[in-house]
Amino acid sequence: MTTLLDVQDITLRFGGVTAINSVGFDVQEGELFSIIGPNGAGKTSIFNTISQVYRPQEGDIKWKGESIMGQRPDKVAELGIARTFQNIELFPQMTVIDNLLLGRHIRMKSSWLAGAMWFGAAKKEEMANRRRVEDIVDFLEIESWRKSPVALLPYGIQKRVELGRALAMEPELLLLDEPVAGMNQEETEDMARFILDIRHELGIAMIMVEHDMGLVMDIADRVMVLDFGQRIAIGTPDVVQKDPAVIAAYLGSEFA
């Protein structure tokens, strides 16, 4: 196993607030890594530093051994890091197919001029990618919603489309920000199955931020626990569950 992502003691400050305080971890190829912690612990901020929406003041983030610090977010996406968002960030006025095709943007090459001419290279590329997107539609079982604008879709389906858009980017690392937030039992189980399928069939490494402890403990290989921007534990689910610092953070120090 090789190390895909190596986060080396990053610190992120907003003025006087230290959102992430010297947190480090690594993600191996094909691993399902999970980040948990109470609200405001800095989980989403870690995602935002990985995709370089936020620039950490200290530390380094290495992708396959090379630093990605200071890269633009779209360059990070091109390297093979895709993500979903906690509050769905689909393009609401575009259809499901268009959202997925937008995910293919970095894998397509046609310039705006070729697009304006359409016939020839642009059309060929468009059709090839449309076919590729159909595989994802099939994989996520969203056939009947293909042509709906995503703003009209139910929440659970929107979450699935967002996962599809990230998959369309053909990533090597997928950042999932609360994939089952606000879902009922059945939808949660569906999503868990998709996550496991992605792992087994596509072999994509994942970092998952999630509050659903049952899901995290069931499917994650390793878990990192954050509290107030600090890493308080890291390890396999059963080790983390018994960690006194984790119990103190979640249940209070008298239970530890």
Next chain:
Amino acid sequence: MAYRRPLLRTAYEQDAAILPTWFQRVAFFLLVFTFGLAALGAPFLSGIPSFFLGNTWINPITNMLPLGIAALGFMILVGVTGQVSIGHAFFMGVGAYVAVSLGGTGDGGWKACVPFHDEVGLLETAGQCGMGLPMWIWLPAAGIGATLMGILVSPAAVKVRGLYLAIATIGLIFIGLHLGRMLPEYAGDFESGRKWPKLQFKFWQEETPLVDMTSDGKWFGLIHLTEEQKQFFFLFTLLLIFGVITKNIVRSRTGRALQAIRDRDIAAEVMGVPEFKYKLIGFAISSFYAGIGGALFASYNGRVAPIQWSLFLSVDFIAILLIGGAGTIAGTMLGLIFVELTPEVVKKFTEWLGDQVGGGGLVGWFADVLLTQGPGDFGPISLTPAAPGWPMSVFLWNFVIFGVLIVVFMIFEPQGLYGIWVRIRNYWKGWPFSY
């Protein structure tokens, strides 16, 4: 013929077609043929009431076509990329002036550009100021000139969003108007401007043009057309070409990236769409359309004056987009027809009513009530062109009707004319059920 399921797709190409449904294809070709036949003055159309079709219609309709090209560019910037810009008229002006300096008839290039006052006292730039280059140079150059200006402006525009961008781009209009006032030897008189070269094709500066659109005669040795008809068909073809290009941009990779920027710019960046690059592309494409549209508009009108490129023109485009329905080509065209032809319909209708006064019957009575015949008559419409106060002239009524319509659309159908069409379509799709 075997029964086919409607909208059954068997290839991805069908999904991405310009006119994906049978109905759209039929409607589109009917529309094109109607416009074409109306321009030719087809005999079977003459049965329609005289205020609706007739020779007087070809001028307002042709005048609408260059504005349509510019409106498509505005749609790409505002409707697709989501950048509300009010500087569109400025870019049209840039295109027009690039074109006039390249295509203006004359032998002396820049040196002949000496202003003088003609017999009616208008500031004239000799009509000789320009390089006298043919259309195949000045038309693309107008687009490229405006594009360069758009690229120059866009780094600043990328930094501001939403309403702030709209306000910032108003500044462009005032810069343009100011330059127009400051440089009369180049821009011509502020109100009346300078003369325009003719719409005609030449290889180079030869005497007889290859295709002439400024006189009646046979076209390509095939069909006898008047000057107006030639100009109509030329501009109509150009509008169709630009319509297809617009559709191609929207349905390809670039168009999706632009829409993504419109919907959520930060998410788009994380998905690998560089925000700066695509906002710049949006500005550049829209300015190109504006430049071409501006050059053709001024060329058709035979004048190019600084006052044409004012805030009113930009507001016209906003009205076109709001009334037609933002973000779609069909909506833009509907809005264009509505905004540009409503004043003409009102004018023609009142002219027609004027002829009916005293004609008896219901129409005569109606005309008598609406039109004012002189002192003591309380009809709301005055046929005297420049009558201030009540009763208002047709010219002023146009403003009132226009304003009321915009308010009504915003309240009852924010999706515009296109939204009305979508509702009708969905009603018939589901008929006899509600959904």
